[in-house]
Amino acid sequence: MSSTEQGTSSAAPAEPTTAPESAAAPEVPESFYYVHGKDKVVHKVSAGALQHSALIHGMISNLGYTEEQAKANPFPFENIDGDILQMVVDWCNQHKGKPTPPEDTNLPKQKEKLFDLVLAVNYLEIKELLTYCCKQVAMMVKGKSPEEIREIWMIPTDAEDEAAEKEAKKRAGKEAAGETAAAAGDAK
Amino acid sequence: MPFPILNTPFVVLSEIINILEPNEIVNASFCSNNMNRLLKNHYQRRKPLEWKLIMSNHECCGKVDIVTSKDDEKRMTVLSLQPYSSVWKSFAGKIERNTEFLEFYFEDRVMGSKLIVQYVTNLFNINVYGLDIDRNGIWTIGWINGWQEKALAHFVFRKIPYIIDWYGDAAIDYALRNARASDYYNIDDVVSNTFRFDGNLGPMKELYIPDGGHWVTLNNLINFDAIRIVVRDSRLSVSDLYTFIRYWLAGGSPRLTLLYLEFENDRSFENFEKQLEVVEKNVVGDYRLSDDEEDFHFDHGYSIQRKDGVKAVINFDIDHFVMMVL
Numbered sequence: 001m002s003s004t005e006q007g008t009s010s011a012a013p014a015e016p017t018t019a020p021e022s023a024a025a026p027e028v029p030e031s032f033y034y035v036h037g038k039d040k041v042v043h044k045v046s047a048g049a050l051q052h053s054a055l056i057h058g059m060i061s062n063l064g065y066t067e068e069q070a071k072a073n074p075f076p077f078e079n080i081d082g083d084i085l086q087m088v089v090d091w092c093n094q095h096k097g098k099p100t101p102p103e104d105t106n107l108p109k110q111k112e113k114l115f116d117l118v119l120a121v122n123y124l125e126i127k128e129l130l131t132y133c134c135k136q137v138a139m140m141v142k143g144k145s146p147e148e149i150r151e152i153w154m155i156p157t158d159a160e161d162e163a164a165e166k167e168a169k170k171r172a173g174k175e176a177a178g179e180t181a182a183a184a185g186d187a188k
Numbered sequence: 189m190p191f192p193i194l195n196t197p198f199v200v201l202s203e204i205i206n207i208l209e210p211n212e213i214v215n216a217s218f219c220s221n222n223m224n225r226l227l228k229n230h231y232q233r234r235k236p237l238e239w240k241l242i243m244s245n246h247e248c249c250g251k252v253d254i255v256t257s258k259d260d261e262k263r264m265t266v267l268s269l270q271p272y273s274s275v276w277k278s279f280a281g282k283i284e285r286n287t288e289f290l291e292f293y294f295e296d297r298v299m300g301s302k303l304i305v306q307y308v309t310n311l312f313n314i315n316v317y318g319l320d321i322d323r324n325g326i327w328t329i330g331w332i333n334g335w336q337e338k339a340l341a342h343f344v345f346r347k348i349p350y351i352i353d354w355y356g357d358a359a360i361d362y363a364l365r366n367a368r369a370s371d372y373y374n375i376d377d378v379v380s381n382t383f384r385f386d387g388n389l390g391p392m393k394e395l396y397i398p399d400g401g402h403w404v405t406l407n408n409l410i411n412f413d414a415i416r417i418v419v420r421d422s423r424l425s426v427s428d429l430y431t432f433i434r435y436w437l438a439g440g441s442p443r444l445t446l447l448y449l450e451f452e453n454d455r456s457f458e459n460f461e462k463q464l465e466v467v468e469k470n471v472v473g474d475y476r477l478s479d480d481e482e483d484f485h486f487d488h489g490y491s492i493q494r495k496d497g498v499k500a501v502i503n504f505d506i507d508h509f510v511m512m513v514l
Contacts, residue, residue: 112189140191141215154194155220
């Protein structure tokens, strides 16, 4: 499916359409699957594009779904935001059947989404995209001082870590005391 | 836009760390104790086997460099120690930063140098691979020998720039007797005309004396256990070289594959064919020891052969002598 075909994304499974094929396309028609994220918007993706995801590839490889069965059973990824899943689907489509270049200019540009994208890509096991995302994260600290790195990567200071640890201990102590009191109440 | 790196899954975090350059990792390790521990744990699990740590101590500055490429071309400083300035008298130490790495200012230069080396070896879980020093850093030899069990692979003894007639005889003698390196040994400091060394050197892969090699005697040549020996400003005589070649023909210096000498003064190799049993003369061609080394061009070379069948080619002119074992 090309990126323009994502216009078929909707709350209901889209009608299967024939994906544009190159002159060297295989004779066997390409199979399609359906995925949706937290927003329930269904994306139709070709099996070729989904090969990038080791997780989905593993799921579909032995299913032998017919087109109707695939449409009726979209893969739910409730832990992934809809816009993030859209980015992932776009990337998989753009890189379908192509060798992945060492530097990827098609990476999503929204830096604020990078953390969610990394989590999604890691969950879906898309190795090449994960590598590109990690390179972007690494590039953030090029030429930066420890103070700047601490801010960019949101690393707590030692004092903040200590305070958080104290707070966690305090909370754990309170919870333990609560449990003891509850157990004593039950015993009565 | 900030990225909460510590909230990423373990696999992702490991991949990001693997992409970072050594200087970036050292900078990140100073963010917090927690980050420092995390990076240390990473390198406890995945030792960066190809990285080589070079401790530098010359021109009154200490540095820790990491070489990340096999051919030693990609070398970067990850921490440095600068001379303490009286401007900062009120501070026990100070940290500055250029664009690439942190610079420390310590009143006690020796202590500071040790600290930055220990910090990086500890962080990356690697040993010191090489020493790169001048006379001011001579103390590092004894310190490394006592501190680290693993032998050095790389040793460079630099000359102090802009000095004339200030000879480093005692320092070089100490270095030659105490610094051991298995791969590369470079002695560049200047010695007096009367300097001689009566000890052994090696085993090592390469001995390189890029300048001022007038002190190397025939005995040294015989006692140096190296695969490649390069000496510039050599004062070895033609008869010394004939004696060495006979020694080699009799089975001496069995590991030697290259001897390259540049003479301080012109030499005349008369009667070469009469002095030695030559297998072939007028050897012409380009010879190299391995794919990644430069060619030596032979114009009117000679070929000689040891009793065990090993051959060597020799080429010389008034200003140089080269012997390659084939």
